[in-house]
Amino acid sequence: MYKPLQSLAVLAACAVLPGAVIANDEVKSLTADANNWAIWGGDYAGTRYSELDQINAGNVKDLQVAWTFSTGVLRGHEGGPLVMGDTMYIHTPFPNKVFAINLADQTVKWSYEPKQNPDTIPVMCCDTVNRGLAFADGKVFLQQADTTLVALNADTGELVWSVKNGDPAKGETNTNAPVVINDKIVTGISGGEFGVRGFVVAYNIKDGSQAWKAYSTGPDDEMLIDPEKTTHLGQPVGGDSSLKTWEGDQWKIGGGTTWGWFTYDPETNLVYYGSGNPGTWNPVVRPGDNRWSMTLWARDADTGMAKWVYQMTPHDEWDYDGVNENILVDQEINGEMRKLLVHFDRNGFGYTLDRVTGELLVAEKYDPATNWASHIDMETGRPQVVAEYSTHQNGADVNSEGICPAALGSKDQQPAAYSPKTGLFYVPTNHVCMDYEPFEVEYVAGQPYVGATLSMYPAGKVTGDGSSNMGNFIAWDATKGEIVWSLPERFSVWSGALATAGDVVFYGTLEGHLKAVDSKTGKELYSFKTPSGIIGNVNTYTHDGKQYVAVLSGIGGWAGIGMAAGLEGDTEGLGAVGAYRKLSDYTQLGGVLTVFALPDGA
Amino acid sequence: MIQRPLVLGALAVLSVSAPAHANDFPTVARVEYVVKCMNKMGEQSYDTLYKCSCSLDHVAERMSYDDFAEASAFAMLRGTPGEKGGVFRDPPQAGEMREALDTAEAEARSKCLIGGS
Numbered sequence: 104m105y106k107p108l109q110s111l112a113v114l115a116a117c118a119v120l121p122g123a124v125i126a127n128d129e130v131k132s133l134t135a136d137a138n139n140w141a142i143w144g145g146d147y148a149g150t151r152y153s154e155l156d157q158i159n160a161g162n163v164k165d166l167q168v169a170w171t172f173s174t175g176v177l178r179g180h181e182g183g184p185l186v187m188g189d190t191m192y193i194h195t196p197f198p199n200k201v202f203a204i205n206l207a208d209q210t211v212k213w214s215y216e217p218k219q220n221p222d223t224i225p226v227m228c229c230d231t232v233n234r235g236l237a238f239a240d241g242k243v244f245l246q247q248a249d250t251t252l253v254a255l256n257a258d259t260g261e262l263v264w265s266v267k268n269g270d271p272a273k274g275e276t277n278t279n280a281p282v283v284i285n286d287k288i289v290t291g292i293s294g295g296e297f298g299v300r301g302f303v304v305a306y307n308i309k310d311g312s313q314a315w316k317a318y319s320t321g322p323d324d325e326m327l328i329d330p331e332k333t334t335h336l337g338q339p340v341g342g343d344s345s346l347k348t349w350e351g352d353q354w355k356i357g358g359g360t361t362w363g364w365f366t367y368d369p370e371t372n373l374v375y376y377g378s379g380n381p382g383t384w385n386p387v388v389r390p391g392d393n394r395w396s397m398t399l400w401a402r403d404a405d406t407g408m409a410k411w412v413y414q415m416t417p418h419d420e421w422d423y424d425g426v427n428e429n430i431l432v433d434q435e436i437n438g439e440m441r442k443l444l445v446h447f448d449r450n451g452f453g454y455t456l457d458r459v460t461g462e463l464l465v466a467e468k469y470d471p472a473t474n475w476a477s478h479i480d481m482e483t484g485r486p487q488v489v490a491e492y493s494t495h496q497n498g499a500d501v502n503s504e505g506i507c508p509a510a511l512g513s514k515d516q517q518p519a520a521y522s523p524k525t526g527l528f529y530v531p532t533n534h535v536c537m538d539y540e541p542f543e544v545e546y547v548a549g550q551p552y553v554g555a556t557l558s559m560y561p562a563g564k565v566t567g568d569g570s571s572n573m574g575n576f577i578a579w580d581a582t583k584g585e586i587v588w589s590l591p592e593r594f595s596v597w598s599g600a601l602a603t604a605g606d607v608v609f610y611g612t613l614e615g616h617l618k619a620v621d622s623k624t625g626k627e628l629y630s631f632k633t634p635s636g637i638i639g640n641v642n643t644y645t646h647d648g649k650q651y652v653a654v655l656s657g658i659g660g661w662a663g664i665g666m667a668a669g670l671e672g673d674t675e676g677l678g679a680v681g682a683y684r685k686l687s688d689y690t691q692l693g694g695v696l697t698v699f700a701l702p703d704g705a
Numbered sequence: 706m707i708q709r710p711l712v713l714g715a716l717a718v719l720s721v722s723a724p725a726h727a728n729d730f731p732t733v734a735r736v737e738y739v740v741k742c743m744n745k746m747g748e749q750s751y752d753t754l755y756k757c758s759c760s761l762d763h764v765a766e767r768m769s770y771d772d773f774a775e776a777s778a779f780a781m782l783r784g785t786p787g788e789k790g791g792v793f794r795d796p797p798q799a800g801e802m803r804e805a806l807d808t809a810e811a812e813a814r815s816k817c818l819i820g821g822s
Contacts, residue, residue, distance in 0.1 A: 422788070509792070510788055511788060511789050511791075515789070533792075537791075559791040559795045560796045561796055561798070564797075573792060593771070594778060594792075595792060613778050614774040614775060614777070614778045615774070632733060632774070636778055636781070636782065658782060
């Protein structure tokens with residue numbers, strides 16, 4: 104079974120065009136140098152692991168703030184900056200500014216601020232975040248909220264080309280970080296709460312022309328699925344694999360958006376990502392498995408053809424988007440080295456698959472509170488849904504209570520890290536459950552297409568263990584599907600983690616603390632309160648031979664929203680506003696990059 | 706076999722009735738509180754410095770720093786839009802923590818002659 108697939112993969116890798124190799128090799132060599140942080144995940148595999156070890160478990164307690172940079176932008180700051188050589192590139196939420204910082208003196212080399220229609224803001228479901236930039240071929244790539252993908256000259260910030268990836272009037276927006284693979288840049292689309300039909304698209308980095316586009320739902324040719332060759336758990340998916348699982352034309356507003364992270368394996372030339380929830384949260388009105396929403400995808404990076412798919416949550420009833428990152432590692436399972444893909448899904452299960460074949464190897468709960476399914480059937484890959492928590496079986500206008508995890512999942516987009524030294528994954532998690540009540544809703548283009556109300560609370564209310572923490576930061580063994588240690592956090596952990604060769608793991612909290620813990624034991628070694636809540640990803644790099652750790656803070660909150668949306672009155676906006684009068688009193692809500700270093704001689 | 710997870714550190718418990726005189730705010734948090742408070746009062750002067758330092762002393766006696774950080778986060782993030790924002794509005798401790806902070810600050814305003822006194 105494995106041999107033919109592997110030889111296919113080799114063929115695919117050899118088929119790369121000569122001109123295509125340049126950008127790919129550039130990204131590979133940039134990410135191979137640990138002094139840089141050249142891609143969102145540190146490397147194509149998305150491990151968020153750095154070989155740097157000047158800062159280590161012994162001295163991390165001595166960290167000090169080296170410098171800070173205020174972005175001047177409110178709202179949530181997700182993702183993190185890229186660093187190549189002497190330059191750092193920082194992105195912001197809407198209006199999606201980009202700053203190139205000279206690391207020698209922390210001055211701004213250039214900045215870019217697109218003019219975007221503010222009408223984009225209300226059609227972004229979950230704050231106007233942006234998860235970051237890509238770099239290759241002397242260009243910095245930014246996927247703007249209004250769906251414009253721009254290529255900027257990395258030296259000057261001048262616009263080289265731009266292309267429209269969607270239409271905000273239909274609810275299409277963007278939040279994801281694009282990724283450069285070979286001679287193409289791969290990006291996705293947001294808007295699952297607006298009935299958008301998800302897709303992934305690749306543009307040629309030279310000029311922005313479209314190379315391929317692949318939808319998550321619909322006819323096989325539009326999904327770039329080969330009914331005979333594309334597999335689901337080793338079996339060909341067959342013809343009309345998506346169309347058969349929707350009622351009528353529902354696939355056209357089927358969701359399956361692609362706002363998460365992309366990873367890439369140069370050996371197989373496969374790009375990996377997940378698709379989001381099916382259109383409308385009310386499951387009663389969309390019978391069927393709703394393929395291929397909630398699905399992990401492996402596609403050929405040059406052609407877009409799907410090699411394999413795995414649908415984690417058929418017929419979603421809880422909004423467990425499948426978009427979280429897929430981390431690519433080689434580890435031993437049952438005495439055999441395997442090429443693995445590890446994915447912590449919103450649905451509360453940590454999945455380990457063979458990334459070449461799509462074979463499901465491990466699927467276990469990484470938050471023990473997870474209760475909507477008892478387990479994953481390893482033969483069919485299907486979750487065994489517990490009737491009590493089935494919002495479909497309970498029906499519309501019935502409040503299903505005590506479902507774990509809540510709709511935001513046991514983990515959202517904030518990426519985990521992996522240390523090859525410990526063989527463990529470090530996972531920022533939510534520990535939150537919900538009540539969920541679906542209701543009837545009509546689809547109108549550009550209007551929210553949600554169809555459910557929900558209420559959230561700490562998982563301890565359901566498990567009855569007396570705890571009230573809403574998050575945990577865990578170490579996970581993906582070969583066994585086991586939690587190794589777990590640190591309770593008062594809030595959900597929404598920042599991306601970083602692991603280093605210095606045996607330290609970093610993450611941020613919603614109170615605003617940057618924390619460093621021992622990678623083996625989880626013992627807290629350092630904590631520093633940054634200006635605001637952290638939902639950014641921690642990065643590390645060196646400049647002039649010295650290691651730095653950097654993280655964006657800034658989460659928004661109503662004051663920021665009010666200011667950015669141009670609201671002036673004390674009671675306008677999102678309610679509950681009376682306590683605060685002057686928005687300018689709360690400038691700490693703005694984004695700040697805090698950069699840490701050890702004192703000289705430490 | 707699922708290994709029993711090793712739970713490190715104290716579970717976050719709802720302890721808004723923190724021991725009096727906890728007074729464990731780090732210097733950075735104290736300075737940040739006072740500076741923000743002075744800005745809110747409109748100017749940086751000895752007048753506002755004294756009142757805001759007094760306010761901080763009172764809040765730090767009433768709440769542990771961890772509780773203060775949690776309550777402040779709940780207060781700031783209350784209006785976070787979308788589905789995710791529910792985690793700052795819905796949980797029972799969200800209102801309780803905000804209220805504990807509001808109460809401490811109201812007491813501080815009275816005690817420290819802030820606003821109208």
